[in-house]
Amino acid sequence: MTDVLSGAEFHKSSLSGPNNDCVEVATNLPGLVAVRDSKNLTGPALTFTPTQWRSFIGHVRTGTYDA
Template sequence: MLSPDLSGAEFRTSTLSGPNNDCVEVATNLPGLVAVRDSKDRNGPALTFSPAVWRDFLAGIRNGEI
C-alpha cells in the first residue's frame, strides 16, 4: 500500500488543546483526505481518513457515542 503524499498538509491543533503539546494535529486541506498526527512527534507517522469517516468520528464524539 502506498503512503499518501502529506507534503502539502497544513496541520493545526485545537484551540482547546493544553499548553504541553499533549494533543493531536489535524490537516483538512488535502483533497479527499484528512491526516492526523501526534503533536509530540511531528515527523512521525500520520493516520489518514476519508473526510466522511472523519465527519462521522467527530459526530460520534459530539453525540457522546465515542
C-alpha cells in the same frame, strides 16, 4: 512515489493545553484528512476520508458508536 502528506497544513485546536498533549489535524488535502500526534511531528499520521472523519467527530461529540 510522492508523499501524499507533503502539502499537509496541520493545526492544533485552540482549546489545546500548553503541554503538546494533543493531536493535530490537516484538512487541506483533497479527499483526505490527516491526524498526527503533536509530540511527534515527523512521525506517522492516520488518514481518513472526509466522510469517515465527519462520522468520527460526530460520534465523539455525541458519545455514540455503532460497531
